[in-house]
Amino acid sequence: MIELDGVQRSYPVGAEPLVALKDVSARIAKGEYLAVMGPSGSGKSTLLNILGCLDRPTAGSYRLDGREVGTLSADALSEVRRHHIGFVFQSFHLIGRLSAHENVALPMLLAGIPEDDRRARISTALDAVGLVHRAHHRPNELSGGECQRVAIARATVMRPHILLADEPTGNLDTANGEQIMRLLERMNADGLTLVVVTHDPNIGRRSDRVLVLRDGEIVQRVPGRELRPDALFESRA
Amino acid sequence: MDAAGYLELGVGAVRSHRLRSMLSVLGIAIGIAAVILLTSIGEGTRRYMLAQFTQFGTNILGINPGKIDTLGIPGVFGGTTHKLTLDDAESIRRIPGIEAVAPVALGQARVAGNGRGRSVFVYGATPDLLEVLKFQIGQGSFLPPGDPRRGSLVAVLGPKLKRELFGEANALGRFVRVADTRLRVIGIMAPKGTLLGMDFDDVAYVPVTTAMRMFNLDEVQEIDVSFAHEGLSENVAENVRDLLVDRHGGREDFTITTQTEMLRVFHRVMDAVTATVAAIAAISLLVGAIGVFTMMWITVGERVGEIGLLRAVGATAREIHGLFLFEAVVLTVMGGALGVLAGLGIALVIRLAAPGLPLYTPIEYVVAALTLSAVTGMVAGVLPARRAAQLHPVEALRGE
Structure with missing residues (x-):
């Protein structure tokens, strides 16, 4: 359960602080599939960073499973990320010198999970994304779709409750994008809370609920199926 | 993260840039080899001279006419000689x-x-x-x-x-x-x-x-x-x-010189010689350390995205700091080990080629050289590591 109350995030830029998020309140239920949409600069990424405990709100409250995390220390936030949150990025963020297997191992290495345990969990995670046979390939030997599947395996290997995906299909063709979304949705069906930031109304329409942001505020909350297929949130620039 | 994690990530990173890692290792190796060689010559000389001095035993003293305050030949500079x-x-x-x-x-x-x-x-x-x-x-x-x-x-x-x-x-x-x-x-x-x-x-x-x-x-x-x-x-x-x-x-109006005092002065002189020689060697080690620093600094710049990812999957700033510091230490300790081998090898060749030259390498010097290389890594790595640790996770993720 995610509870945001009056969350604000501003950056001290010059005399006037730059406000990226102003007064955002939302509840995200456990196991929900939420899409965050809006034009570039609307605060989607800022919101995702706060949800992912990569960043802290400058005002307001963020409770994760009833615990206030908005005011935690940096180290405590690392701990929350390590155990409760998985990230999937548009650009995959795989480490080029490491094989698929080693990339998936990374979060467990940081968490100090013993080697034997690690091996078993990596196999399970790679199996879930259908890449066991590619385990010892490096990212530059994998297709974009495969890279993103490795990234999903990495994001889920610590068995988090929440998966945050920032434009997960943004660098992929339609077929691969579809495959990735199915994978994410299957994990959501297994109980994982899924938050996807996207420009793509087709993805928005598949979600349980869509939050539309504009200028740092939630301007619309609609069930995904009610999102109009021609809703466009391309860059205003 | 436990020690095995640091080892796996740190050594892996060093191995991924084989050529430039080897070059920074070489820089440290040359410095450590110089430290080993020059201090070996210093220590060898000390032992050679000491053997010469103590042939007469340490239970003797000499009395010379004339009063002098420092050791030397009395009367040479016109001092009174009763x-x-x-x-x-x-x-x-x-x-x-x-x-x-x-x-x-x-x-x-x-x-x-x-x-x-x-x-x-x-x-x-x-x-x-x-x-x-x-x-x-x-x-x-x-x-x-x-x-x-x-x-x-x-x-x-x-x-x-x-x-x-x-x-x-x-x-x-x-x-x-x-x-x-x-x-x-x-x-x-x-x-x-x-x-x-x-x-x-x-x-x-x-x-x-x-x-x-x-x-x-x-x-x-x-x-x-x-x-x-x-x-x-x-x-x-x-x-x-x-x-x-x-x-x-x-x-x-006379000067008493005990062998004990002679030895004390001798050791003081030799300490100064050894320190001078070590300082010269330290310069080459410093050059090597600057090499490692430069390489680590560039590495941090290149791996901003990786740092962001590590933070995202739960690494604390301290762990990022430790990781980059460890990488620097891996480089310099490899350099140290290589330098010790090279230094001992060159010493062996010198001993075979010129048996008369006093050369002596105490095992403590080898241990000290390896310790020194690790310390060099920590010093060379501290600024790059701090730079890596201070990156905000959001900025770092955007950096790639």
Whole structure:
């Protein structure tokens, strides 16, 4: 359960602080599939960073499973990320010198999970994304779709409750994008809370609920199926 | 993250840039090899010199006329020289703990015999000199005991001087002429070799009074004293000082040099030499450290995205700091190990090529060099590591 109350995030830029998020309140239920949409600069990424405990709100409250995390220390936030949150990025963020297997191992290495345990969990995670046979390939030997599947395996290997995906299909063709979304949705069906930031109304329409942001505020909350297929949130620039 | 995690991530990162990692490793290796080699030469020299110094033992002291504050040759710069006499030597002998007292009057003269001649140092001495310097007699006997003032007309030759004058023939009982005095050869010294540039095999010993007469001296240049053991050194020196001050009318116009003090000064000099040499070596290590620093700095810049990812999957700033610091230490310790091997290898080659050169590498130096390389890594890595740790996770993720 995610509870945001009056969350604000501003950056001290010059005399006037730059406000990226102003007064955002939302509840995200456990196991929900939420899409965050809006034009570039609307605060989607800022919101995702706060949800992912990569960043802290400058005002307001963020409770994760009833615990206030908005005011935690940096180290405590690392701990929350390590155990409760998985990230999937548009650009995959795989480490080029490491094989698929080693990339998936990374979060467990940081968490100090013993080697034997690690091996078993990596196999399970790679199996879930259908890449066991590619385990010892490096990212530059994998297709974009495969890279993103490795990234999903990495994001889920610590068995988090929440998966945050920032434009997960943004660098992929339609077929691969579809495959990735199915994978994410299957994990959501297994109980994982899924938050996807996207420009793509087709993805928005598949979600349980869509939050539309504009200028740092939630301007619309609609069930995904009610999102109009021609809703466009391309860059205003 | 546990140690295995650091090892896996750190070593993996170092291996991924093989060429430039090896170049930074090489920079450190050269520095450490220089440290090992130069300190080995310094330490080898110290041991060589120490062996030379302590041949006479550590339970001796020397008294010279004239008062000097630092070690050196008294009287050279015009300092006053109150006479140091045979009577002084005789009185010192009565101080408890003293085993032998050897007054020495030294001169340089041509020693002729068997139709040949040779210019050598002539030691005017007493039988006690043999005991003080721990020299061995080879043939015949040393200077005769008895009243040193008698000045018998006898001489003991160093083995080289004997060979130069008499060849392989027997020299005992034959005569040599020194500064117009005819002396009977009564003994030949056992070979001793060169000590600190002085060839003790190419000298002649005559009774001290004979030498003073030949060289027209009215005092001895030195009184060497030996005592039971090194522990008495200060005590004996104090007693000798009191006695001589008393005999010289309340003035301390002589200088006592104990072997203990000589060694202390020697070690101080050698410490300075070793420190200087180590400082020179440290410069090359510094250059290597700058290489590692540069490479780590660039690495952090290139791996901003990776840092962001690591933060996203739960790494704390401290873990990022530790990771990059560890990488730097891996580089410098590899360099250290390589440098130690290279240094020892070069030392071995030098020893084979020039066996006379004093080289000595104590195991502590090897351990110290490896420790130093690890410390170098920490110093070179601290700024890049801090830079990596201070990146905000959001900024770092955007950085790629």
